[in-house]
Amino acid sequence: MTFASILEWLIKGFVWVMILLGGFAYLTYYERRALARIQVRIGPNRAGPLGLLQPIADAIKLIFKEELMPARADKLLFFLAPIITLTPALVITAVVPFGPEGLNFPLFGRVITWQIADINVGILYIMSIASIAVYGIVLAGWSSNNKYAMLGGLRSTAQMISYELALGLSFVSVIVLADSTRMIDIVEAQKSMWFMVLQPVGMVIFLIATLAEVNRSPFDMPEAEQELAAGYHSEYGGMKFALLFMAEYDKMIAICIIAATIFFGGYREFWFLQNTWFSVDQTPILGPVYVFIKVFILLFGMIWVRATLPRIRYDRLMAFGWKILLPLSLALVFLTATGILLAQEVNPLFMWGIPVVSLAAGFIAILGMYQTLRRKEHARA
Amino acid sequence: MATPAPVAALNLSARFPGSVTADARPGYSGWIVEKGKLLEVTQALRDEFGCDYLSSVTGVDYLPEGKMEVVYQVYKTTGGPGLLVKVQVPRADPVEVPSVVSIYPGAELQEREIWDLFGIQFSGHPDLRRILMWEGFAGHPMRKDWKEAYYEEDGKPFKTRWPEGKHALAESKNPFGDNISYPAGFDPEKWIPEDAEKALYGALARYEVRDEAGLGTDHVIVNMGPQHPSTHGVFRIAVMLDGETVVSLKPVMGYLHRNHEKIGERNTFLMNMPYTDRLDYLSSMSNNFGYALAVEKLMNVRPPERAEYLRVMMAEMTRISNHLMAIGALTNDLGAYFTPMLYALEERELILDIFEAVSGARMMCNYFRFGGVARDLPEGTLQKIKDLFFERLPRRIDEIDRFLTENEIIRARGIGQGVLTAEDAIKYSAAGPLLRASGIPYDVRRAEPYSIYDRFDFEVCVRQNGDIYDRLMIRFDEIRQSLRIIQQAVKQLPEGPVAAVKPAYQVRVPAGEAYGRVEGPKGELGFYVISNGKPSPWRYHVRAPSFINLTAFGPMCTGQKIADVVAVLGSIDIVLGEVDR
Numbered sequence: 001m002t003f004a005s006i007l008e009w010l011i012k013g014f015v016w017v018m019i020l021l022g023g024f025a026y027l028t029y030y031e032r033r034a035l036a037r038i039q040v041r042i043g044p045n046r047a048g049p050l051g052l053l054q055p056i057a058d059a060i061k062l063i064f065k066e067e068l069m070p071a072r073a074d075k076l077l078f079f080l081a082p083i084i085t086l087t088p089a090l091v092i093t094a095v096v097p098f099g100p101e102g103l104n105f106p107l108f109g110r111v112i113t114w115q116i117a118d119i120n121v122g123i124l125y126i127m128s129i130a131s132i133a134v135y136g137i138v139l140a141g142w143s144s145n146n147k148y149a150m151l152g153g154l155r156s157t158a159q160m161i162s163y164e165l166a167l168g169l170s171f172v173s174v175i176v177l178a179d180s181t182r183m184i185d186i187v188e189a190q191k192s193m194w195f196m197v198l199q200p201v202g203m204v205i206f207l208i209a210t211l212a213e214v215n216r217s218p219f220d221m222p223e224a225e226q227e228l229a230a231g232y233h234s235e236y237g238g239m240k241f242a243l244l245f246m247a248e249y250d251k252m253i254a255i256c257i258i259a260a261t262i263f264f265g266g267y268r269e270f271w272f273l274q275n276t277w278f279s280v281d282q283t284p285i286l287g288p289v290y291v292f293i294k295v296f297i298l299l300f301g302m303i304w305v306r307a308t309l310p311r312i313r314y315d316r317l318m319a320f321g322w323k324i325l326l327p328l329s330l331a332l333v334f335l336t337a338t339g340i341l342l343a344q345e346v347n348p349l350f351m352w353g354i355p356v357v358s359l360a361a362g363f364i365a366i367l368g369m370y371q372t373l374r375r376k377e378h379a380r381a
Numbered sequence: 382m383a384t385p386a387p388v389a390a391l392n393l394s395a396r397f398p399g400s401v402t403a404d405a406r407p408g409y410s411g412w413i414v415e416k417g418k419l420l421e422v423t424q425a426l427r428d429e430f431g432c433d434y435l436s437s438v439t440g441v442d443y444l445p446e447g448k449m450e451v452v453y454q455v456y457k458t459t460g461g462p463g464l465l466v467k468v469q470v471p472r473a474d475p476v477e478v479p480s481v482v483s484i485y486p487g488a489e490l491q492e493r494e495i496w497d498l499f500g501i502q503f504s505g506h507p508d509l510r511r512i513l514m515w516e517g518f519a520g521h522p523m524r525k526d527w528k529e530a531y532y533e534e535d536g537k538p539f540k541t542r543w544p545e546g547k548h549a550l551a552e553s554k555n556p557f558g559d560n561i562s563y564p565a566g567f568d569p570e571k572w573i574p575e576d577a578e579k580a581l582y583g584a585l586a587r588y589e590v591r592d593e594a595g596l597g598t599d600h601v602i603v604n605m606g607p608q609h610p611s612t613h614g615v616f617r618i619a620v621m622l623d624g625e626t627v628v629s630l631k632p633v634m635g636y637l638h639r640n641h642e643k644i645g646e647r648n649t650f651l652m653n654m655p656y657t658d659r660l661d662y663l664s665s666m667s668n669n670f671g672y673a674l675a676v677e678k679l680m681n682v683r684p685p686e687r688a689e690y691l692r693v694m695m696a697e698m699t700r701i702s703n704h705l706m707a708i709g710a711l712t713n714d715l716g717a718y719f720t721p722m723l724y725a726l727e728e729r730e731l732i733l734d735i736f737e738a739v740s741g742a743r744m745m746c747n748y749f750r751f752g753g754v755a756r757d758l759p760e761g762t763l764q765k766i767k768d769l770f771f772e773r774l775p776r777r778i779d780e781i782d783r784f785l786t787e788n789e790i791i792r793a794r795g796i797g798q799g800v801l802t803a804e805d806a807i808k809y810s811a812a813g814p815l816l817r818a819s820g821i822p823y824d825v826r827r828a829e830p831y832s833i834y835d836r837f838d839f840e841v842c843v844r845q846n847g848d849i850y851d852r853l854m855i856r857f858d859e860i861r862q863s864l865r866i867i868q869q870a871v872k873q874l875p876e877g878p879v880a881a882v883k884p885a886y887q888v889r890v891p892a893g894e895a896y897g898r899v900e901g902p903k904g905e906l907g908f909y910v911i912s913n914g915k916p917s918p919w920r921y922h923v924r925a926p927s928f929i930n931l932t933a934f935g936p937m938c939t940g941q942k943i944a945d946v947v948a949v950l951g952s953i954d955i956v957l958g959e960v961d962r
Contacts, residue, residue, distance in 0.1 A: 035718070038720060039719060039720050039723040039724075040723055040724065040727060041723065147601060147603050148603070151603075151625075151943075217716065217718060218716065218790060220716070306718055307718060307720045308717075308720060309716075309717065309788075309790055310712060310715040310716045310717040310788065310790045310791055310794065311715060311716025311717075311790070311794075311944075312790055312793070312794075313793070313794055313942060313944050313945070314625060314942065314944060315625075315942060316793060
């Protein structure tokens with residue numbers, strides 16, 4: 001580790017954090033405009049052309065707001081909690097590659113990669129950082145000395161821990177498919193076929209679990225507005241609130257980047273563009289653009305879900321996580337591993353057995369849920 | 382229960398000779414019961430005569446006669462007109478009447494209100510605290526000898542407001558502080574109202590849970606509100622929680638209290654019409670309707686045919702717009718982030734356009750007059766109504782219905798949650814959609830048809846399970862029935878005048894009592910008006926459905942999760958303007 005390498009990390013990290021913070025601001029704008037469209041409204045359109053300066057106006061408002069501290073709050077933790085929440089959201093994407101190796105360029109005798117840290121256990125790094133985020137939220141809830149905040153914090157702990165299992169297991173399927181935990185290897189393994197196609201149910205589980213992980217609707221229990229006023233950030237205002245808010249949206253961005261990387265081919269081109277000029281093998285500069293497009297689409301999915309679905313009740317949320325997602329994702333790990341083994345030993349066509357059998361497993365799970373609901377309905381009538 | 386006799390043929394004085402007499406004052410009806418026999422008579426009313434539904438309890442202060450009266454309205458849930466039972470007590474402190482909560486639990490909040498406003502003590506009431514006024518308030522404001530700040534005269538218009546024909550504010554002549562008196566030794570700066578909270582928390586059932594290891598768990602008291610996003614206004618719910626499960630719950634209200642009834646008794650009869658708009662501000666036309674009916678009963682006028690049709694059309698439009706709002710707000714409470722709400726509001730705006738066309742205001746319509754309506758339909762409005770209610774709304778309602786009611790999350794959150802059984806619904810005097818979703822097909826439009834509702838072909842909607850989902854669904858059903866009524870009314874709408882009497886600022890109202898009730902969007906909306914021949918009513922009472930429906934709120938939520946409290950409240954559909962009055 002030389003001085004030059006440290007300097008490189010510092011510069012790349014700084015640039016990436018700036019991108020994330022700007023991305024957060026414009027994600028709020030994107031969300032508000034998209035929600036408004038879905039809800040037959042217009043949305044923010046006053047500040048600047050098309051309302052594009054709205055996030056800046058919001059930021060200025062938040063900066064100049066009075067900083068309040070509840071009289072009986074735990075001062076130190078109350079101050080630290082937003083920082084603890086934000087940090088994992090910013091550092092989690094450090095291992096994600098944004099461009100192919102063809103895009104790397106030499107500078108001062110060093111090869112600059114399109115990735116902040118290329119570590120060979122990248123996916124494990126993501127899993128470990130993801131589980132740190134909950135500390136900030138539970139500490140924010142506890143230190144506020146407010147019952148709503150406390151309930152919100154406790155809910156989020158339970159929820160995140162439960163959904164982390166399903167999330168981790170869907171990572172395992174990907175690791176098995178890619179035969180590596182290094183992020184670049186995972187992306188390159190999707191050169192011919194996105195893992196979305198090979199493991200569609202795993203992708204759905206991943207997306208559902210991430211919704212719970214970042215506390216987005218319909219799993220926004222910790223801050224359920226209609227129940228807990230604002231949940232864990234009830235007592236926060238001004239910049240401290242902005243940090244919590246920023247953490248939430250940066251987590252959204254981060255999780256979409258990760259989803260794009262492990263299931264949607266990362267910086268690889270869309271499947272119908274293979275072997276054309278648009279392929280990253282021929283035009284490497286398109287790699288970051290593809291990541292951006294994929295993230296944009298995935299973010300729209302999250303916003304869409306928020307605009308459409310009501311909130312699940314807390315106990316049912318836990319039941320769903322433990323009784324359906326966890327067994328299903330365990331089964332998927334087994335199915336994926338079996339499929340790969342058969343494909344290697346018997347016939348490569350067995351690879352196609354993985355999506356078919358997992359879809360069947362997913363179907364059985366849905367059928368089971370449906371049956372329980374129907375049974376309740378009969379009991380009622 | 383014996384077979385119910387028709388209420389009109391009931392002869393209570395024959396059943397209770399000596400203790401029950403018919404009310405013989407001119408213009409009055411009903412039965413006057415001796416105080417000591419009240420519980421016995423109400424028990425007999427419920428169990429022998431089949432009057433199982435206590436609709437309204439209210440007090441009247443007859444200051445000149447030196448007595449106070451408590452008036453009970455009881456019905457059969459099988460239909461028919463109501464029965465008035467009254468208890469008279471001398472006006473000497475403490476005024477005391479036995480509480481009927483043990484027989485009709487629906488009286489709980491209403492008796493608290495009477496204690497609060499009239500100072501009539503109900504012996505045997507489980508939780509007799511102030512409900513609308515703040516704790517520590519001195520006096521009981523609905524008593525006739527209680528004078529408000531800036532008091533001038535008993536009835537409007539105040540002579541001092543019009544010196545030489547010019548308008549002047551009383552406040553400018555009477556600077557703040559001059560007319561305030563405090564009890565001896567009371568310093569408002571140092572007074573801290575702490576007993577109030579203790580009494581409230583004491584009323585929440587407090588008990589301890591111990592598991593096998595003898596580990597005790599504490600309950601958490603959470604105050605939802607008065608500042609809370611899903612209480613639909615300034616409303617507070619004190620909840621005692623065991624984890625996330627509700628152990629006990631008390632609604633706390635009165636933050637928006639303006640003593641509507643006292644204002645009503647200072648106003649002249651006609652002046653009250655715009656005030657009724659402000660009760661349930663989402664359905665002002667229905668409020669006008671109930672009040673107009675009550676005063677018309679006293680005046681003994683009938684509006685002309687065209688006015689009757691216009692009234693029915695407006696009342697049904699109000700029901701649709703109110704139910705759209707209720708559906709939107711309920712799905713919002715379930716966590717659907719405003720999307721269904723905004724789609725429902727889009728349709729509601731179109732109905733408000735029609736209100737604006739006919740009355741000049743979108744929400745505070747003030748459209749009804751005694752013996753008619755304020756003005757006829759403007760040109761082109763009938764075509765607008767036809768376009769909206771024959772073409773657009775039926776389709777849009779089906780669309781909203783399709784999107785919402787098959788949604789798995791709404792089904793999971795609604796089915797089997799917050800159940801109110803049929804027996805409980807009657808017991809707690811629940812009204813309107815709340816009662817009908819529990820399987821009681823009681824609708825004032827059918828049970829005791831008013832106006833011209835007996836001419837229309839519509840069904841009384843009923844659902845059997847009494848859970849949140851049914852209360853959502855019954856609102857769709859009722860919207861469809863209202864559309865049917867409007868469509869028939871538009872087809873039959875006759876030509877002619879819209880007012881039976883010439884417009885006048887003062888109406889002459891003969892002495893007597895009258896109770897006008899309509900099926901408002903939120904339930905039975907009743908106006909109990911007593912006139913003594915003067916320009917202002919002697920007593921003006923509102924039977925507010927939102928307020929009385931809250932009696933069942935606590936029992937519905939006990940044992941549910943805290944997330945369901947919000948959904949149950951949304952499914953009751955309250956408007957704080959009406960709850961707090």
